[in-house]
Amino acid sequence: MTFRPEHELHRRRFSRNLGLGLTLAAFVALVFALTVVKVKRGEPMQGYDHTYSPALLPKEEGKP
Amino acid sequence: MSDTAAYQGANATPYEPGFGDYVLLLKPRVMSLVVFTALVGLLVAPVSLHPVEAFAAILFIALGAGASGALNMWWDADIDAVMKRTARRPVPAGRVQAGEALAVGLALSGISVVMLGLATNLMAAALLAFTIFFYAVVYSMWLKRSTPQNIVIGGAAGAFPPMIGWVCATGSISVEACLMFGLIFMWTPPHFWALALFMKEDYHRAGVPMLTVTHGRKATRVHVLVYTLLLVPVAIGAALTSIGGPLTLAVAVVLNAWFVVGAFRIWRRDETMAEADNYAVEKAFFRFSLLYLFLHFATFLAEAALKSAGVGGW
Numbered sequence: 001m002t003f004r005p006e007h008e009l010h011r012r013r014f015s016r017n018l019g020l021g022l023t024l025a026a027f028v029a030l031v032f033a034l035t036v037v038k039v040k041r042g043e044p045m046q047g048y049d050h051t052y053s054p055a056l057l058p059k060e061e062g063k064p
Numbered sequence: 065m066s067d068t069a070a071y072q073g074a075n076a077t078p079y080e081p082g083f084g085d086y087v088l089l090l091k092p093r094v095m096s097l098v099v100f101t102a103l104v105g106l107l108v109a110p111v112s113l114h115p116v117e118a119f120a121a122i123l124f125i126a127l128g129a130g131a132s133g134a135l136n137m138w139w140d141a142d143i144d145a146v147m148k149r150t151a152r153r154p155v156p157a158g159r160v161q162a163g164e165a166l167a168v169g170l171a172l173s174g175i176s177v178v179m180l181g182l183a184t185n186l187m188a189a190a191l192l193a194f195t196i197f198f199y200a201v202v203y204s205m206w207l208k209r210s211t212p213q214n215i216v217i218g219g220a221a222g223a224f225p226p227m228i229g230w231v232c233a234t235g236s237i238s239v240e241a242c243l244m245f246g247l248i249f250m251w252t253p254p255h256f257w258a259l260a261l262f263m264k265e266d267y268h269r270a271g272v273p274m275l276t277v278t279h280g281r282k283a284t285r286v287h288v289l290v291y292t293l294l295l296v297p298v299a300i301g302a303a304l305t306s307i308g309g310p311l312t313l314a315v316a317v318v319l320n321a322w323f324v325v326g327a328f329r330i331w332r333r334d335e336t337m338a339e340a341d342n343y344a345v346e347k348a349f350f351r352f353s354l355l356y357l358f359l360h361f362a363t364f365l366a367e368a369a370l371k372s373a374g375v376g377g378w
Contacts, residue, residue, distance in 0.1 A: 011079040018081030030120055032296055037116045 080250060085159045089168055090130025097357075098129040098225045104361045105229025105244055108307045108368045113184070113233050120183040121232040128176035128192045134169035135200035138162050140208070143270040149263060155278055169200070184232040191231055195224040199325040209271075212278040216291075219252025220245075225257065226361070230323055243302035250295040254288045254327060261285070261330070262350070263341035285331045288349075292327035296320045299360060308363050309377040315363045319356050326352055 080267045103124045106118055113121065137144065145156035154160040173196050181189030199221035200343050226244040231237060260267055260276045261284060267274040275284045299320050303312040326349040334347060370376025 012082045016081065016083045016086075022325075030116075030123070033295045034120055035115045037114050041114075 081160050085154045088154050089134040091133035095126045099126045100336045102229035108364050109230045109233035111233045122181040124176045124223040130197040132196040133163050138165035139204045146270040147266040151308045153371030172258050173363040185235045188232045191228045209299035215256045216253050221250050222249035222266050240305045240307045257284050257288050258346050258350040270354045289327045289331040309357035309367045312363045312367045313342045
């Protein structure tokens with residue numbers, strides 16, 4: 001049988017780890033949200049060279 | 065000694081800081097003022113940001129302010145321990161090591177500046193970096209202990225957030241951003257000197273060259289009046305720009321008239337009169353100064369809301 005008393009020190013350490021974990025999770029979520037916002041607003045780009053490519057734009061009617 | 069006490073003594077461990085102790089390093093009360101003024105600067109700007117970008121901008125400006133607070137606590141732990149107002153901060157109280165405060169401050173400074181630059185623009189990030197440098201190095205390390213004008217120059221650090229909020233949205237500095245900066249910059253000296261007048265023992269014990277200690281209390285009263293008078297044109301001027309309007313002007317006139325009357329009453333008194341009523345006038349002026357700044361910025365926000373409804377602004 002293992003005997004593991006819960007010390008005040010463990011509680012404090014747990015609160016610190018939990019706080020840090022939640023902060024990091026929130027940071028990841030924020031970076032993801034920022035990325036989505038910025039990518040959605042970006043110019044059309046080709047996946048391999050990250051340069052502006054008018055050729056990717058849908059052709060307008062009446063134009064070659 | 066009982067058996068239990070002997071057991072507890074044998075198992076005595078060094079204090080293990082909780083998450084809240086590290087949060088206190090960031091000076092949450094100062095951060096709340098930073099969040100409010102930066103948010104106003106961002107919302108009254110003529111360019112609007114996506115809500116996610118705006119949220120990120122305010123968060124990282126607040127984090128930058130918190131980082132500079134942690135650096136300040138690392139550097140000032142010795143004088144914080146002497147002053148009653150600051151003795152319970154995590155570092156002087158022994159809950160967090162000074163080196164940890166330095167590490168937290170440096171790490172959060174880097175994260176906040178880089179993330180603000182990525183979320184908004186490089187100009188805003190550069191301003192935030194300068195603000196942290198200004199508060200931690202120019203104010204805390206250099207001027208706070210060497211000149212009685214420490215409050216005047218240190219006030220600039222607290223005045224940057226609305227300007228950074230504005231720059232996050234617009235990408236450039238304008239007269240409106242400068243006047244919001246000027247409003248907090250000119251407000252800080254009378255606000256803190258009023259506090260120093262009735263918290264006199266604190267600064268004296270810590271050996272911080274507060275104006276009350278170096279030039280005497282009469283000179284401090286004169287300074288409160290002079291800086292309050294210099295604040296008036298800045299506050300009225302801000303109300304006359306594109307962030308103002310009739311409502312802002314009316315509120316600014318009332319608030320500044322009240323503030324000048326308070327400063328005049330402080331100037332007219334001497335120490336005997338102040339001690340007789342336990343610094344009632346100085347304490348009332350200090351409390352009103354908090355309301356003064358809050359109402360000014362709240363009115364900028366209200367004016368922007370009215371303008372978007374088609375009734376506010378010039």
